[in-house]
Amino acid sequence: MQREIEAWGISTxxxxxxxxxxxxVNPPRWVHVRFPxxxxxxxxxxxxxxxAVLRETLAALETIREPGGHVSLPYRWEAPPVxxxxxxxxxxxxx
Amino acid sequence: xxxxxxDARWLAEFRSQYAAWWPEAEPLIAQHQYGPAFKTYPWxxxxxxxxxxxxxPVAQSTVAVVTTGGLYxxxxxxxxxxxxxxxxxxxxxxxxxxxxxxxxxxxxxFAHEVAEADMNTIFPLRRLAELEAAGVIGxxxxxxxxxxxxxxxxxxxxxxxxxxxxxxxxxxxxxxxxVIPV
Numbered sequence: 001m002q003r004e005i006e007a008w009g010i011s012t013x014x015x016x017x018x019x020x021x022x023x024x025v026n027p028p029r030w031v032h033v034r035f036p037x038x039x040x041x042x043x044x045x046x047x048x049x050x051x052a053v054l055r056e057t058l059a060a061l062e063t064i065r066e067p068g069g070h071v072s073l074p075y076r077w078e079a080p081p082v083x084x085x086x087x088x089x090x091x092x093x094x095x
Numbered sequence: 096x097x098x099x100x101x102d103a104r105w106l107a108e109f110r111s112q113y114a115a116w117w118p119e120a121e122p123l124i125a126q127h128q129y130g131p132a133f134k135t136y137p138w139x140x141x142x143x144x145x146x147x148x149x150x151x152p153v154a155q156s157t158v159a160v161v162t163t164g165g166l167y168x169x170x171x172x173x174x175x176x177x178x179x180x181x182x183x184x185x186x187x188x189x190x191x192x193x194x195x196x197x198x199x200x201x202x203x204x205f206a207h208e209v210a211e212a213d214m215n216t217i218f219p220l221r222r223l224a225e226l227e228a229a230g231v232i233g234x235x236x237x238x239x240x241x242x243x244x245x246x247x248x249x250x251x252x253x254x255x256x257x258x259x260x261x262x263x264x265x266x267x268x269x270x271x272x273x274v275i276p277v
Contacts (some may be wrong), residue, residue: 002274004257007101008144010264014274026141038205040275044213050222058153067146084206
């Protein structure tokens with residue numbers, strides 16, 4: 001998806017909580033976030049953190065100069081774990 | 096149908112590998128044995144990536160969002176076929192002022208509690224409108240997009256859905272796309 005949009009002449013960036021899977025498809029630019037699957041911008045209602053993730057992601061559009069480049073954001077999940085099929089989702093868990 | 100503009104040479108090989116994978120995967124998926132089913136999935140991998148240099152500062156750019164959360168407007172958009180064994184590779188176009196709390200999630204394969212509490216966690220249109228007002232982005236595009244992240248038919252997503260979304264963005268003068276997989 002991202003690769004196709006970029007090929008149409010639009011600069012793209014994606015969020016990823018699964019660096020291994022993202023590196024495999026090699027998108028033009030991406031940002032590593034340490035949030036569980038189902039929340040790519042942090043806790044619900046945490047407006048300040050959502051804005052910070054977006055500001056830094058948009059800034060990365062201007063700082064990533066190499067195709068396939070990425071940056072990692074330091075923010076962590078600061079709420080009780082999200083449960084999925086009876087197990088807590090942790091950083092890096094995707095399914 | 097809009098043309099594929101990215102390197103499409105992988106599509107034929109993927110479709111061939113997919114045709115070999117699906118007969119073995121189908122009974123496993125029917126029993127929700129996703130781990131064993133996808134252990135042999137022909138995941139596309141790419142050494143090269145397309146590149147469009149940022150044409151102007153983000154503060155002057157028009158920004159659009161794609162989420163794979165399977166979001167749609169009940170009663171207006173058709174729901175996604177989230178329970179279909181091969182998923183649903185279609186998309187829904189959503190206006191920038193859509194009522195986020197009124198959106199439904201047609202993607203059954205992730206925990207919905209966070210997004211249901213605050214859709215900005217996977218589709219941050221309200222936050223981006225605030226960044227537009229603050230001058231961080233030039234303009235939030237009129238239209239944004241949702242696909243449904245469970246799709247086994249990656250070639251159909253790439254050949255049909257992705258170009259249609261890209262063409263829609265181009266028609267609205269989008270400079271920057273933020274892609275949010277779920």
